[in-house]
Amino acid sequence: MQEPNSAFLWPDAPEADKYSVCVHCGFCLEVCPTYQQLGDENHSPRGRVYLIKQAAEGVLPLDESVVDPVFTCLDCRACETVCPSGVQVGALIEEARGQVFHAAPARGWKGLIQRFFLRAVFPKPRRLKLLAGLLRFYQRSGLQRWVRKLRLLAVLPKHLREMEAILPKVPDRRAIDALPPEIPATGSTDKGVAGLFTGCVMDVFFADVNQATARVAARNGWRVRVPKDQLCCGALQVHAGDRDMARQMARRNIDVFLASGADRIIINAAGCGAALKEYPALFRDDPVYREKAEQFSARVRDISELLVESGFEPPQGEVPRTIAYHDACHLCHAQQVRTQPRTLLGAIPGLCLVEMADSDRCCGSAGIYNLTHPEMAGALLERKMDDLPDGIDGVAMGNPGCMMQLMVGAHRRQADVEILHTVELLDLAYQREEVGTR
Ligand code: SF4
Ligand code: SF4
Structure with missing residues (x-):
């Protein structure tokens, strides 16, 4: 039931039983990456929940004072992990964004690009594959070499140039x-x-x-x-x-x-x-x-x-590498999957698993956040790279967005570190036992 003067006029609005359980304790502040970076209460979980409540109750209009903090949120859910009241900050943020989508749809180029990707490409597998084909052509026809040689990408912002540089080769x-x-x-x-x-x-x-x-x-x-x-x-x-x-x-x-x-x-x-x-x-x-x-x-x-959960056969093939594990936010905070990837990696013979500091702090990828908020995403990536332990051969994780973000980080620092999915290492260990390397 929406408040009579609510700024949220469309269905599916943030619900009172979600925002009203916040007790303003502030436990969430110190784990929030955007609050850590900006030191501004409006960009903290407590601040965002309060702003959403104010808009829902008609105290604030749905203007920049609410929209900016709602969209600067990484939706990383680190705040939910520590919140004693079980406030569903991620759900509130997503519902508030749904209201903004109706109230102030993106216009101009931004709106065009948003509609193109969100409505015309990602929901249509054939178009996605067509786009992948164009990218494959760009990467393999020599066009990419010429574009780089002629420095045509110099017109792009730095973060987009870096994305282009690390984009994995589109397979056949x-x-x-x-x-x-x-x-x-x-x-x-x-x-x-x-x-x-x-x-x-x-x-x-x-x-x-x-x-x-x-x-x-x-x-x-x-x-x-x-x-x-x-x-x-x-x-x-x-x-x-x-x-x-x-x-x-x-x-x-x-x-x-x-x-x-x-x-x-x-x-x-x-x-x-x-x-x-x-x-x-x-x-x-x-x-x-x-x-x-x-x-x-x-x-x-x-x-x-x-x-x-269902039991797995410990692999017998050796993978003699020193690997750090990065907790993708949507695995550890949103799904509470923390121990399972470590259990799998720990079962691989020869693999030395090392813990990194703040492994569950967001790397800045956050869906397309690294495209929409490159400065914040870049700062968080730097912190993540600083936290990588010395002497590692690679970093394992369970999310393609984080993989691409850390590839940018490794490229930026010219670091000789492999960026891997956890399951790739397990698969490698199984394949090695089949060819009898052990
Ligand atoms: S930890 Fe939870 S209850 Fe406490 S201020 Fe943050 S969101 Fe509110
Ligand atoms: S989801 Fe992440 S960025 Fe957003 S308020 Fe919570 S901790 Fe901060």
């Missing part, structure tokens, strides 16, 4: 489409069907991580099914406030995966995993899809979560 179309619809279990037990959610960024830039995920799940007794009609999860749309588009995409994914017969829905991207687990929140006013979304979300597992 064959590699992107390499996953068959069904991969039989190769382990000694049959644990059921795991539906693989392939994601959009993972599918295009890190197709090998998806293949590693499927092999590792199959190796541990899961029949892996890859429903071909699935769409991108909609997390980017939720973060941008485009909740109607996110709902459309969620409906399709729910229907496709529930019809696939999957006992578990597995995912290797933290941001997508959190979005899939939170589908029910998108359907709070739709009882039919709310129930379906609950069935769907109850089956979603991060790949590390699935393996530890």
Whole structure:
């Protein structure tokens, strides 16, 4: 029930039972990366919750005083981990952004780019693959070499030039489409069907991580099914406030995966995993899809979560590397998955796992935050790079956005550090035992 003078005029507004439980204790302040950087209460969790409450109660209009703090938030959820009252800051931020999306839609170039990517590309797998094809052509035809040689990218801001520099090579179309619809279990037990959610960024830039995920799940007794009609999860749309588009995409994914017969829905991207687990929140006013979304979300597992929960065979192949682990925010804060990736890495013979300081502080990637707020994202990346322990060979993590962000960091510092997904290391250990390196 909205307040009579509320600045939030559209459905799906921030709910009083979410913001009214804040007791203003301030425990969240010291873990909030934007508060740490800016030292401004408005850019802290407590400040943002208060501003949202003021707008909901009609005390403040939905102007820059509210919009800026709401969009400067990384939606990293570090505040939720420490909040004694269980304030769902992430949900409040996302719902408030939904109101801004209606009240003040982005205009000009910004609006055009936003609509192009959020509505015309990510929800359409064919267009996404077409875009990937253009990028592949740019990278392989020699065009990229010439563009760099002629310094044509000098017109771009520094962070975009850096993104271009580290963009992983788009694999062949064959590699992107390499996953068959069904991969039989190769382990000694049959644990059921795991539906693989392939994601959009993972599918295009890190197709090998998806293949590693499927092999590792199959190796541990899961029949892996890859429903071909699935769409991108909609997390980017939720973060941008485009909740109607996110709902459309969620409906399709729910229907496709529930019809696939999957006992578990597995995912290797933290941001997508959190979005899939939170589908029910998108359907709070739709009882039919709310129930379906609950069935769907109850089956979603991060790949590390699935393996530890259902049991995995310790690999025998050696991977003699010293690896630090970075906790992706949407894995540790949003899904409370912290120990499982460490358990997997710790089970790899020869691998030395070292802890890094503040491993669960955001690296600044945060969906497209590094594009919309490059200064804050850049400052957080510097802090993350400063925290990498000396003498490591690589950093493992469970999110493609963080992988790209840390690739930028390694490029910036000319650091000889591999940026890896946790499941790649586990897969490598299994592959090495098959070729008898141990
Ligand atoms: S920790 Fe939770 S209850 Fe305390 S100020 Fe922050 S959001 Fe409010
Ligand atoms: S989600 Fe992250 S950036 Fe946003 S208020 Fe919470 S701790 Fe701060």
